[in-house]
Amino acid sequence: MSLKKISKKQPDTFEFSKENLHEVEKEIKKYPKNKKASAVLSLLYLVQKQNHNWIPLAAIKYVARLLDMPYIKVYEVATFYSMLNLTPVGKYFVQVCTTTPCMIRGAQKIIDVCKKNISENQNELSENKLCSWVEVECLGACVNAPMIQINQDYFEDLDGNKTTEIIHNLLNDKFPKPGSAKNRKNSAPENGKTSLLEEKNAQGQ
Numbered sequence: 001m002s003l004k005k006i007s008k009k010q011p012d013t014f015e016f017s018k019e020n021l022h023e024v025e026k027e028i029k030k031y032p033k034n035k036k037a038s039a040v041l042s043l044l045y046l047v048q049k050q051n052h053n054w055i056p057l058a059a060i061k062y063v064a065r066l067l068d069m070p071y072i073k074v075y076e077v078a079t080f081y082s083m084l085n086l087t088p089v090g091k092y093f094v095q096v097c098t099t100t101p102c103m104i105r106g107a108q109k110i111i112d113v114c115k116k117n118i119s120e121n122q123n124e125l126s127e128n129k130l131c132s133w134v135e136v137e138c139l140g141a142c143v144n145a146p147m148i149q150i151n152q153d154y155f156e157d158l159d160g161n162k163t164t165e166i167i168h169n170l171l172n173d174k175f176p177k178p179g180s181a182k183n184r185k186n187s188a189p190e191n192g193k194t195s196l197l198e199e200k201n202a203q204g205q
């Protein structure tokens, strides 16, 4: 299960870059003037993009001021969603699905590889600071279980060896090819088609 961790090391301040302030304006304009709090998720996501994939507490206060919201309300949003990180996650952020289908198909082996190669505990950076890992709930690719998400990409049909290879690549600052480790196309059967072998329509014509 994923636990939200808040970094003990925090910067004193945060401000959006000039470019991102334009984005903020655009996001806020999408909503009626008295409803600008609706832009909170977009702004937090923007913070994360600007700040190496994590959100410091100073940024939560900053977003609260921009949107005229109480700090605690922005904090509640930031601590609720698992895609918002409140601690540094490294250049390569590995999310390991440990919900039932992935667990049945060997997610524990993936966890063992992460512990051995990245860090003993989740939410901690690897020694070279390039990687971190965390357990998450179903990522919606159960049919290709077990799987992990690295940054925006999915890696599926994994086993211990394949995961070790992927993690070693990341630790050497190389991004491996995403997709199925068994070269399946999407969720097609592993050993080729077993039904609908001929291209006939429903009437058999």
Ligand code: FES
Binding pocket: 097, 098, 099, 100, 101, 102, 103, 137, 138, 139, 140, 141, 142, 143, 145, 147
């Ligand atoms: S259970 Fe792992 S992707 Fe759904």
